[in-house]
Amino acid sequence: WPMFDRLWAVIQETGLPITFHISTGRDPRAARKDGGAVINYVAHALAPTVEPVACMCASGVFERFPQLRFAGIECGIGWLAWALEAMDEAYKKHHMWAFPKLKLLPSEYFRLHGAASFQEDQVGLDLAIKYNLVDNILWANDYPHHEGSWPHSAQAIERTMGDLTDAQRARILGFNAVRLFKFNAPA
Numbered sequence: 001w002p003m004f005d006r007l008w009a010v011i012q013e014t015g016l017p018i019t020f021h022i023s024t025g026r027d028p029r030a031a032r033k034d035g036g037a038v039i040n041y042v043a044h045a046l047a048p049t050v051e052p053v054a055c056m057c058a059s060g061v062f063e064r065f066p067q068l069r070f071a072g073i074e075c076g077i078g079w080l081a082w083a084l085e086a087m088d089e090a091y092k093k094h095h096m097w098a099f100p101k102l103k104l105l106p107s108e109y110f111r112l113h114g115a116a117s118f119q120e121d122q123v124g125l126d127l128a129i130k131y132n133l134v135d136n137i138l139w140a141n142d143y144p145h146h147e148g149s150w151p152h153s154a155q156a157i158e159r160t161m162g163d164l165t166d167a168q169r170a171r172i173l174g175f176n177a178v179r180l181f182k183f184n185a186p187a
Contacts, residue, residue, distance in 0.1 A: 008065045017069035017115075017180050020052050022076075049075040050083050053114065057087055057106035058098070062113050069180055071115040074142060077124030081131040084110055111136060115180050119149055120160050129168070138180070139172050 011018055031039035049072050056062070056070050087106035091098050102109070117138040118124055128137050139157065142148025149156035161169050178185045 002064075004061075005064065008061055008068055012065045012068045015067070015182055017071055018056075019071045019073050020049075022049055022072070022074050049116075050079060053083060053110065053116075054087055054106070056114065057109040058091065058102070060100040060102060062109045063100075063103060069113050069115070071117065071138065071180060073117050074119070074140065075116055076121045077116050077118040077128055077133075077137050078121050080116055080124065080133060080136075081127040084131070084133075115176060119147070120156050122160050125160055125164075129164070134168050134171055135176060137172055138177050 052070075053072060062068060084107035087110075091102070091106055104112075111133070115136050115138055117140040119140055119142050125137075128134060139161075140148075141150045141153040141156070143150040157169075157173065161172065164172070174185070177183065
C-alpha cells in the first residue's frame with residue numbers, strides 16, 4: 001500500500017472521502033446459469049466489499065494519512081459488525097504475521113475513518129445499534145435503481161427505522177453524510 005501514498009496524500013488534501021461501490025474490482029455477473037441473479041448479488045457484488053474495507057483498516061494507511069476517510073456505497077451493513085470483529089480477531093490471533101503493527105485495532109480505524117451505506121437492511125441496522133456503529137452508517141434510497149426504495153422512501157425509512165430515537169435517525173439519515181462529505185448544513 002505505500003505505493004499508493006501519493007494518491008492518499010492527494011485525496012487527504014481534498015478533504016473528501018474515498019467511496020467505493022459494491023463489487024469494487026470484481027465482475028458482478030460471474031454466475032450465468034441457475035441461481036445466477038442471487039449468486040451474483042450476494043457473492044460477487046456484496047461479499048467483495050469486505051476486501052477494500054479490510055485493506056484500508058489493516059494496512060496502516062490511516063496512521064500515515066490520519067485525515068483520510070472512506071465509505072462503502074450501496075453495500076448494505078449486515079456484514080459490518082462481523083467484518084470488524086473478524087479483522088480484530090485475525091490481527092490479534094495472527095499477530096506474528098500481521099504487518100504493519102498498528103497503533104489501533106482494524107475495527108477502531110473503521111470507526112474513526114469508515115462508513116457504509118444501506119437501503120433496507122434491518123439485520124444490519126439492528127447490529128449497527130448493538131455494536132455502536134450508528135455514526136458509521138448512511139441511509140440511501142438507491143435512486144433510480146429498481147431495487148431502491150424510491151418513490152416509497154418515507155415508508156422504507158419508517159419500516160426500518162421506526163423504533164430508533166430521533167437522534168439516531170438524524171445521524172443515519174443525514175448528519176453522518178454531512179460530516180463524511182463535509183457538506184454545509186444548518187446545525
